[in-house]
Amino acid sequence: MNYNVREGIVLTSICGQHLLVACAEARKYCTYTLEVNETAAFIWNMIVIGMSKEEMAHQLAEEYEIPEGVNVSETIDGFINFLSMKGYILAGDNDNE
Amino acid sequence: MNQIYQVNYAGHTIRYRFLFPDTYKYFGKMIEPAESDEYDIMLDEKSHDKYRKKLDPICSDAFVEFFALLVPTSTALLKYRCVIFHSVSFLLNGKAWLITAPSGTGKTTQLFNWAVSHPRELTIINGDKTLLSLQEDGSIIASTSPWKGKESLTSSHTAPLGGIVYLYQGDENMLEYADTRRMIIPFFQQFFLELRTEEEVKTVSEIEEHLLSDYPVWTFINDGSRESSKILRETIMNRRLPDEL
Numbered sequence: 613m614n615y616n617v618r619e620g621i622v623l624t625s626i627c628g629q630h631l632l633v634a635c636a637e638a639r640k641y642c643t644y645t646l647e648v649n650e651t652a653a654f655i656w657n658m659i660v661i662g663m664s665k666e667e668m669a670h671q672l673a674e675e676y677e678i679p680e681g682v683n684v685s686e687t688i689d690g691f692i693n694f695l696s697m698k699g700y701i702l703a704g705d706n707d708n709e
Numbered sequence: 710m711n712q713i714y715q716v717n718y719a720g721h722t723i724r725y726r727f728l729f730p731d732t733y734k735y736f737g738k739m740i741e742p743a744e745s746d747e748y749d750i751m752l753d754e755k756s757h758d759k760y761r762k763k764l765d766p767i768c769s770d771a772f773v774e775f776f777a778l779l780v781p782t783s784t785a786l787l788k789y790r791c792v793i794f795h796s797v798s799f800l801l802n803g804k805a806w807l808i809t810a811p812s813g814t815g816k817t818t819q820l821f822n823w824a825v826s827h828p829r830e831l832t833i834i835n836g837d838k839t840l841l842s843l844q845e846d847g848s849i850i851a852s853t854s855p856w857k858g859k860e861s862l863t864s865s866h867t868a869p870l871g872g873i874v875y876l877y878q879g880d881e882n883m884l885e886y887a888d889t890r891r892m893i894i895p896f897f898q899q900f901f902l903e904l905r906t907e908e909e910v911k912t913v914s915e916i917e918e919h920l921l922s923d924y925p926v927w928t929f930i931n932d933g934s935r936e937s938s939k940i941l942r943e944t945i946m947n948r949r950l951p952d953e954l
Contacts, residue, residue: 622910626917629893635904645894 615659615692616702618642623656632656632700641699651676655691659701665689713743716782719842719852719867721789723782726751728774735775736855737863750781779838779856783901787912790843795899796873797862798834798851804871805834805851806945809899814876815933817860822938836862838901841870843916847923872925872948874941879930882937884944884951887926896920 620638624631630653634642648656654675658668669684678684695701715724716739726748727733733740752774760777761770768776783793796809797816808816816837823831834851837858842850852867875887875895896917904910920926925948931937943951 620905622904622907624910624914626893626897626914627889627921629890631893631897631914633897633904633910635906635910645897647894 614662614664617656617660618700618702621700623648623653623660625653634700643698646698646700651687652691655688656695659692659695665692713746713748714740715743716740716855718782718786718789718840718854719791719850721786721791723750723785724748725778727771728752728754728757729769729771731769731771732774732778735772738865739853739855749785750778752777752781775855779854780901780903782854784903784905784909786840787902787909790912790916792841792913792916793838793854793856793901794841795837795901796839797836797858798839798853800832800834800864800866800868801830801871801945803868805839805866805868806871807839807851807873808876808941809873809896810876811899814878815931816876817858817862818933819876819931819938819941820862822933822935823942826935826938827942832866833862833864834866834868835864836860841916841920843919847919849916849919849924870920870924872927872945873920874927874929874945877928877930878933880932882929882931882934882940884927884929884931884940886950887921887928889921889926892921892926892928893917 618638618641620635622633622635624633630648632646632648634644655668658671665688668688672684713724713726714733715722716736724743724747756777757774760773764773764776786792796807797820798805798807808819810816835853835857838854838856840852840854844850849870850867851870853863857863875892900913902913927944929941940951
């Protein structure tokens with residue numbers, strides 16, 4: 613499955629802290645600013661470029677040198693569920709096969 | 710045909726086409742008729758209606774328009790790396806100092822207490838909405854904007870930024886260096902903006918990064934008393950907390 617980022621959400625960084633900022637119409641659906649940690653920002657950037665969950669899991673494991681066998685999908689699922697609840701991402705079409 | 714007016718914000722001109730003939734009066738000495746018919750900002754009637762409903766019914770249509778133009782103006786200024794920041798600002802020893810907080814927290818109270826106890830010490834730059842300009846070298850200059858608050862406090866003074874105090878209301882007086890991380894969202898929310906693009910977000914982020922990284926930032930839980938203003942004054946005058954002296 614791939615995920616669609618709501619239009620108007622911008623990831624920015626101030627003093628090393630990452631924020632998701634809702635712009636324009638997105639402000640009707642999302643809080644204006646949301647602080648996210650570094651891992652979340654890394655995952656967000658992968659969602660924005662349209663990676664599948666499998667691709668994201670692979671990239672995350674590589675970036676953070678997570679040993680094989682450790683389930684990183686749970687981390688990704690958790691963040692995606694959180695973003696969906698908050699209105700930042702929308703479920704997309706399953707066109708990644 | 711509506712006349713076009715222009716306002717100079719720290720060397721950058723914004724041209725307005727007003728809906729109402731008297732709106733220009735609220736800009737005070739900062740406004741003059743523009744030379745051409747082109748304009749940068751014209752409020753749409755829907756936005757005017759939205760502010761009309763928020764403000765006291767006794768406010769004139771022209772005042773409502775003036776008030777509503779704050780956010781589009783501040784947003785338009787981002788392309789010049791300028792932004793309007795919710796703060797009182799004053800000049801002291803050649804530097805501009807900002808006191809920021811949500812409305813009703815006591816920014817003006819602190820200013821007034823200081824002005825009463827030391828009448829000629831500080832010069833107001835703006836009583837509510839200060840214009841901040843990020844320079845090429847990364848420094849920030851503070852100057853006034855037409856939106857000067859209920860007390861109409863303003864002057865034409867411009868100065869390099871000295872530091873910022875973020876106020877909280879409380880039953881005690883405790884002033885300390887801010888934890889920068891905790892100030893990121895409070896500061897971001899004090900910019901008057903309607904962000905539309907990634908570029909605008911990045912620009913305001915850059916300005917805020919400089920504010921938080923390059924200047925002393927203090928948080929001040931205070932009870933609004935004259936004693937609290939004495940603590941504030943000592944800190945700003947010495948650029949150190951009283952217990953560091």
